[in-house]
Amino acid sequence: MVQPGSTEELILWIGTIGMALGTLAFIAMGWGEKDEQKQEFYIITIFITAIAAVSYFSMATGYGLIEVAGIDIYWARYADWLFTTPLLLLDLALLAGANRNTIATLVGLDVAMVVTGLAGALATEGATFRIAWWGISCGFFVALLYFLVSTLSQQAAKRSGDVAATFSTLRNIVIVLWTAYPIVWIIGTESTLGYIGLTTETALFAVLDLAAKVGFGFILLRSRKVLDSVSSAAAQSAD
Structure with missing residues (x-):
């Protein structure tokens, strides 16, 4: 149970507010957009932070927490x-x-990675x-990284310079931040190694989540030129 007034609870509320503000910002950025291809990016990115906001709200209020073998599991x-x-991918x-x-392939590897991580918890x-x-x-994660840096990067290289550059930036963010998740997990409480406590673990995951979702979204949606290029390329493919 999350202790009322604890540092852990404060961290979870900060995560909730951060994800909610990110959601509202992305809604505002996409408000009035008529192009269906560009709308797709806004819709996906809005749902990423909206789902995360609900998740953090459930954890902050104590509903997203259970005890397994004497260990608190969010x-x-x-x-x-x-x-x-999967939406980020x-x-x-x-x-x-x-x-x-x-x-x-990417979504399948990702789901397998998360489900097996949950099995461990x-x-x-x-x-x-x-x-x-x-x-x-981690094995599924390594396979996922392989597809990110090989197949997906090769396809992105065929895009315009701005699109390819934005893709590379976002891909690198995903690689760095997602690599940190299993490290935090293995040194935290859920592995039972417990090199860091639950409060520190919660704080680290919150920072990673906000960067990987809100930060990712701002970098993706801030450039109208990039979204215009993607939309034009999609329209040409349809023709």
Whole structure:
């Protein structure tokens, strides 16, 4: 149970407010947009932070927390990742002009990564099984990174200079920030290693989430020129 007035609760409320403000900002940025291709980016990005805001609200109010084998597990965090990380990848894939097979591969690897990570958090057999599940999840993550830096990057390289540059920036942000998640997990409480406490773990995840969702969204949506280029390329492909 989140203790009322604790630092942990404050962190979760900051996460809630940050995601909510990001959602409102993205709605304002896309307000009045008529182009369907550009609307797609706004819709996806708005849902990313909106889902995250609901997740953080549930954790801040104590509903997103359960106890497994004596360990506090924020299940709502995994529910958040299960929906928002595929949407983040979809934003990247649309920016790169990826085909359906590439998108399906990325989303499939991502879902497998999150689900196996959740299995590790919920494992009751002890640290060995938790860390084993973490290793499996990391395996899916490595495969995901391979597709990001190979197939998806190759497709993005065919785009205009501004689009390709924005893709590279967002891809690198995803690689760096997403790599930090399993590191925080393994040194935190859910692995049972406990090199950092739950409050520190919660703070680190909150910083990563805000950067990976709100920060990602601002970089993607701030450039009308990039979105115009993607929309024009999509229209030409349709013709």
